[in-house]
Amino acid sequence: MNYQKEQIKNALTLHQINTNGYKTNLYAVFLATPLKKENVTLDALLTAVLRRGTNNLPTQEQISQKLEMMYGASFDCGVEKTGDNHIMKFYLETLGEEFLPQPEKLVEESINILLDIILNPLVENGAFKPEYVEGEKKNLKQIIEAKIDNKNKYSYDRCIEEMFKNKPYGLYKYGYIEDLEKITPEELYKYYQNLIQTCKIDIFCSGIINNSNIKEIVSKNENIQKLQERKPEYIVNNETTEAKEKQEPKVVEESMQVTQGKLVLGLDINSTEENSRFIASVYNAILGGGANSKLFQNVREKQSLAYTANSGYIRAKNSIFIRCGIEIQNYQKALNTIKDQLEDMKNGNFTEEDIQNSKELILSTIEGINEEQDTEITYYYGQELADRFVSIEEYANKIKEVTKEQIVNLAKTVNINTIYFLKD
Amino acid sequence: MKIVESSKIKEKAYIEELPNGLTVIIIPKKNTKKKYIIWGTHFGSIDNRFIMPKTNEEVFIPDGVAHFLEHKMFEQPNGTNSLDTLMALGIDANAYTTNDHTAYLFECTNHFEEGLNELMDYVQHPYFTDENVEKEKGIIGQEINMYDDDPSWKLYMNAMNCMYKENPIKIDTAGTIESISKITPDVLYKCYNTFYHPSNMTMVVCGDFEPENLIEEIKKRLLPKENQGEIKRIYPPKEEKINKQSETAQMEVSIPIFMLGFKDIENNNEERVKKHIAIEILLNMIIGKSSKLYAKFYQEGLLLTEPGFDYEFSNEYAHILISGTSKDPKKIEQGILETIKQMKEKGLEQEHFERIRRKIYGDYVVEYNSVGDIARMFLADAIKGVQTFDYIEQFETVTKEYAEEILKSIFKEENEILSIIEPIKN
Incomplete structure (x- = not known):
């Protein structure tokens, strides 16, 4: 190494x-x-x-x-x-x-x-x-x-x-x-x-x-x-430290001078099992990771509701954020379509091919880690702060091992916490 | 195959023009797993009027066709989308349209060969129907709305409006909702058949490759095409003067943003690289991080970060752009003009000039860190007819005296413009 x-x-x-x-x-x-x-x-x-x-x-x-x-x-x-x-x-x-x-x-x-x-x-x-x-x-x-x-x-x-x-x-x-x-x-x-x-x-x-x-x-x-010895004050965050409570989604709307509406959904993952971050990564990639994802395909391609539609997984908080740029009058339609995708995930309505594609996407990101100096530094620093060391090779292997059953089980713990909409 | 080399940074480029006219540039990079390929056509938003070589028909197209075409190239007759196919392989694929070119690209660590199959297949097989063209209008309409909300895009478009009365650089890359409504499959096919001919295209590949083998792989995948004569592009005549000195618009920003420009009228092909280097040195000396002017503005709270610079040029336009955020853009303008005046009168300081020249050398070398940056840079330069290594190789030929000449000939007060976006007044 x-x-x-x-x-x-x-x-x-x-x-x-x-x-x-x-x-x-x-x-x-x-x-x-x-x-x-x-x-x-x-x-x-x-x-x-x-x-x-x-x-x-x-x-x-x-x-x-x-x-x-x-x-x-x-x-x-x-x-x-x-x-x-x-x-x-x-x-x-x-x-x-x-x-x-x-x-x-x-x-x-x-x-x-x-x-x-x-x-x-x-x-x-x-x-x-x-x-x-x-x-x-x-x-x-x-x-x-x-x-x-x-x-x-x-x-x-x-x-x-x-x-x-x-x-x-x-x-x-x-x-x-x-x-x-x-x-x-x-x-x-x-x-x-x-x-x-x-x-x-x-x-x-x-x-x-x-x-x-x-x-x-x-x-x-x-x-x-000159620096003294110290007991550092900092907080270790990883999937095992982020327990959540289920609650009714909070809806927040705000108005500004915009022609395109911005819809952001914050999701809680209520699973604190060790290593569930690898499952959550695959879940997120299927949901909104790339051009093959459910969000991109259903919100953007099939219904032309949005120009952008994707999601990102924040490991340190065990949360996922869905982000879409939509026409303002399409708010309800887009929100319903997003909710349908979350239900689909819970019901296992995705194929082995979807899983494979998503893993490929993540694996190519993993392989890219040591192709950029600041990305590689950020990777190792993330491990340091989470107090979990996984080499880049191991990380790739853990992703490959994720099964459909694990994804569905994780999906069942996912709840919408906040719906934020910026409109005109 | 022609080989050009830069000994300072230990890189080589292999360049070959194939019999059908396609130029292929390969920059081998050991020690990297990433591979990047970009295939570009010399067709951008400014090319809105031309004569088709085969029929001699003059065509005048709606604004936004190059970008529209780019979107539609991914769609295949069997209902699949090439972008999805590439993504499914773990390949990061994309495309973009600029003023002067359209490019299709992907980056990968694995499956390069499958990716090459797909890329060369979809770029050579257009498929436009009434139905799929109509559907795209909705998606692109959203993209246009997104640009309309983007203050920095508006800032740039207004700067172009100050600079030129009638230059196609003023055309919005994506067009307008109105202009794209006129796009039909027929228009798209006409543009495709004219501009997507190999003789109008350049392919650049960067990664751990054997150039000889890779050229063969590319040749195998090229479809035979009849030779085509030169494409005559029709542009309005060049304008000697600026259109207007300034333009201010109001948008939802908290602090005004500005773009100050100098229009460059002469555009001597031979000295483009040298001139470009000199301009970059001058901009750093005038308002770069270590300049007295920047220190003063920073202290006064007029600039938060150093402004961005750019020298945009093609055969049809050339201008210097300085952009940033400031609560008082007019004061920034005054300061810049005053500094230029003083530099013209007193000449450049030798020590300052040397220091900035070292900095610029570093800036050029850093560009060679990523396969993507390298490939995009070689393509953009090739479209302009520039050889990229020249920036590294010619930097020593730019002397203080040469830079002083450039300062006098380009940084002229009568060619200066200012575009401002300020907060909405209640």
């Missing part, structure tokens, strides 16, 4: 992925902390402030110039929800050393810059630089307000929010304007100092790296050496 992981410190793990199919090396650092209403906005703001400057490179302009000299190394950061954790993600991508026009050492420099940005931020008088915090507050405010711009994404986020009302996963990853306005540079820095000593830290390196001693570079990095 080209993947190995080792502890550098307690709750600080180094993951190395050796691969030679790319022109680039990708480095990633993830900080995981539980999703909490009082912290989400701080997390989002913090991530943005960190990229503004370090004690070594105090301005963003200087950071960018440095990266441009490294043949346009690209830095990116952001926040994501994974299960009930809020993840602050930092990435650096550089060219592999053998593709440079002249020989240069980029690996060590890359790791050091990335760690410098996260662990050695510019601090003045015991706080982040007020100008940076104020600037990023304004920017974040715009990002939060821009939530409505992409109607597909918005309706999906809204369905999640309604389905997980007053629960961590229902929180918006960029936070809330009322919380944002109160944050001061001192408070943010205090939050950072505590977070960095309590969060779970994972460092990933992917590329042609077997000739560079990554472990030594990371362990000797002075910012890493």
